[in-house]
Amino acid sequence: MQGNLSEIDIRSILQLIELGQRTGLLFIQTDDSCSGSKFAYSYTESSLPRTWFVFFLNGQIIYSQEGNSSVFRLRDYLRYYRINLQGEETPSKTDSDKSLSAPEYAYLWRLLEQDIINPIQARSIIHGLVHETLFDLLSLRKGNFIFELDKPLAPQLTTLEIAPLVSKVFKQLQEWNQLSPFIQSPDQCPVLTDVERLRSSLASSTVEKLQHWTDGKTSLRQLARYLNRDVLTLAKAIYPYVQQGLIHIVSDDTVLSLTHKDVQQPPEKELQAIVCIDDAVAICERVQSILQLNGYNAIAFTNPLEALNAVFQIQPLLILCDIVMPDLDGYELCAMLRHSSAFRVVPIIMLSGKSSYIDRVRANMVGATDYLTKPFDQTELLLLIRKHLAVAGGAISLPHGHFGRRSEDANADSQKAALVD
Incomplete structure (x- = not known):
């Protein structure tokens, strides 16, 4: 098979394997490292395909x-049990033939x-590995698969x-989507700001x-591996603090300018920047040109x-922000920013290219300070x-008037409980 x-989804493939009581190996490969997944939020330029084996x-x-062929995932899980592996990262050639197709599995057996480790710990680790694999696979929409009948790992x-596990992971993915755009990928990294x-x-x-x-x-x-929790539980725990700007979500290859006291602060010129957000390149270039010619640092x-x-x-x-944009419109972006104390x-x-009263009122409701009609x-x-x-230079709060800010404070008690529990 x-x-x-694009013709059949992972969930249907798994159901067919389960109904047929098949024994073998399922190989999945994406078109590239980012395509087809709901977790396509990545800063890297890599176009290498991702592959999985089930x-x-x-x-x-x-x-x-x-x-x-590495066992880095296994090392992460073992940290929860305070087991620190030393030495090689792949099973030795003395391991059985299973190391050829499943090096982690062979390494686990050696432990x-x-x-x-004991059998209970080993089974818990395997359950975690399978769970996070399905969490990725069930979000895929592009790629190829091959299922081959074969002897089982032994x-x-x-x-x-399959059925109860897939049902659980599918529900988690639905909840995960609600964290967007603040949190989009399990591979993103949190950092205190x-x-x-x-x-x-x-x-x-x-x-x-x-x-x-x-x-x-x-x-x-x-982090989820270190704490022996699923990634959704962890993400939901920090989500309120991400919304408030207290925790920031980045990719591990992003060069950060953080507000930690032990990290070098960005230069003063960058702190004085005016940001323009518009999906039209011509508008961005025009605004940037006007501002820079008048002595402003525009990004x-x-x-x-x-x-x-x-x-x-x-x-x-x-911030200058266009209203009509793909993925995230200006109203949504403005509302998200206003939820952060920063x-x-x-x-x-x-x-906006529109000058209607309704558009202006809606901008006011999400916390916009003013409204500028294009062109x-x-x-x-x-x-x-x-x-x-x-x-704003001397303001403690936003200026009063037609474009005042409206927001509601987050429930502090529920946030504390989510993170501490």
């Missing part, structure tokens, strides 16, 4: 792995044989029924743990999701920017 994921016995899952540590405010709402011990783990280099998935973004990530690092003095006093000017000339743009920069 083989085919394309092993079956009589229609049940024995084990699964992503297509590489069992050496009494480094000996078996455990078998997992406002330690002092966290100390005022969380216990010192909890903040210390967060400081230890949220270093901008450890992914959400790795433009045509992708609203990238802009949402970047503004927490740049901390701009003012953007309570930052003027946000909405840009606009240089004088209009500069007058509006100078006006709001002057007001």
